Amino acid sequence: xxxxxxxxxxxxxxxxxxxxxxxxxxxxxxxxxxxxxxxxxxxxxxxxxxxxxxxxxxxxxxxxxxxxxxxxxxxxxxxxxxxxxxxxxxxxxxxxxxxxxxxxxxxxxxxxxxxxxxxxxxxxxxxxxxxxxxxxxxxxxxxxxxxxxxxxxxxxxxxxxxxxxxxxxxxxxxxxxxxxxxxxxxxxxxxxxxxxxxx
Numbered sequence: 001x002x003x004x005x006x007x008x009x010x011x012x013x014x015x016x017x018x019x020x021x022x023x024x025x026x027x028x029x030x031x032x033x034x035x036x037x038x039x040x041x042x043x044x045x046x047x048x049x050x051x052x053x054x055x056x057x058x059x060x061x062x063x064x065x066x067x068x069x070x071x072x073x074x075x076x077x078x079x080x081x082x083x084x085x086x087x088x089x090x091x092x093x094x095x096x097x098x099x100x101x102x103x104x105x106x107x108x109x110x111x112x113x114x115x116x117x118x119x120x121x122x123x124x125x126x127x128x129x130x131x132x133x134x135x136x137x138x139x140x141x142x143x144x145x146x147x148x149x150x151x152x153x154x155x156x157x158x159x160x161x162x163x164x165x166x167x168x169x170x171x172x173x174x175x176x177x178x179x180x181x182x183x184x185x186x187x188x189x190x191x192x193x194x195x196x197x198x199x
Contacts, residue, residue, distance in 0.1 A: 051075045052139055055129040056087065056095060061122025064178050069095065074128065076142040083146045085139075087128070096126060098143050103167050106143045113140050116171045123174040 056069040072089050084099035098104065103118040113136060115126045130136040149160060 052135050053131060054087070054139070057127035057129070059125040059127070061119060061124055064181055066127060074139060074142075076146065083142075085143050085146045087126075099146050100149050102147055103163070104143075104147060105167060105171050106140055106147075108136055108140050111136050113143065115143060116174075118167055118170050123171055 051073040052075075054072055054074055056072045057066040058069055059066050070089065072087050072095060074085060074087050077084050077086060082100065084097055086097050087095045089095060098115065104115055106113060106115045108114075111130050111133065113128045113130065115128070117124045117126070128139060130139055149163075
């Protein structure tokens with residue numbers, strides 16, 4: 001860093017004693033002299049505040065069709081040893097937060113990440129449409145990392161396994177019911193069309 005003190009000639013530097021650096025200046029200089037520490041700090045900040053643009057759809061419990069919510073951004077926020085994935089609208093309104101408290105299952109379908117959340121009244125599903133495959137994979141990994149219950153896995157493996165199986169069973173049963181309703185609807189429409197043609 002170039003300062004006015006550093007620009008003085010040698011004689012002036014002998015006559016004028018340099019000011020004693022305070023702690024903040026020393027810390028700043030140590031960071032500047034250590035590019036590896038600076039790079040590490042910057043990368044940590046980028047990871048914490050990185051935002052991915054997505055298009056959001058939601059499927060309410062008991063519904064078979066998706067409803068378009070709009071454009072949003074997804075950020076992976078790290079807080080100590082835990083993290084969370086937050087989906088916000090353009091007006092910074094929080095749509096949903098994924099973390100260890102959520103009973104969910106996330107899977108990738110093309111450029112979409114579908115997150116099925118087990119709620120008290122059924123399965124609430126979120127569809128996050130990323131820009132490309134790289135963002136889709138990054139989004140899926142962030143959600144899985146944020147929702148990974150490492151403490152429960154190490155403290156009580158049996159309970160963790162039982163909880164995961166229950167979540168998977170509830171989501172599987174919900175998918176089976178939706179497919180059955182769709183087949184019944186298609187059968188009813190086909191029968192009604194044939195009746196109209198026959199009449």
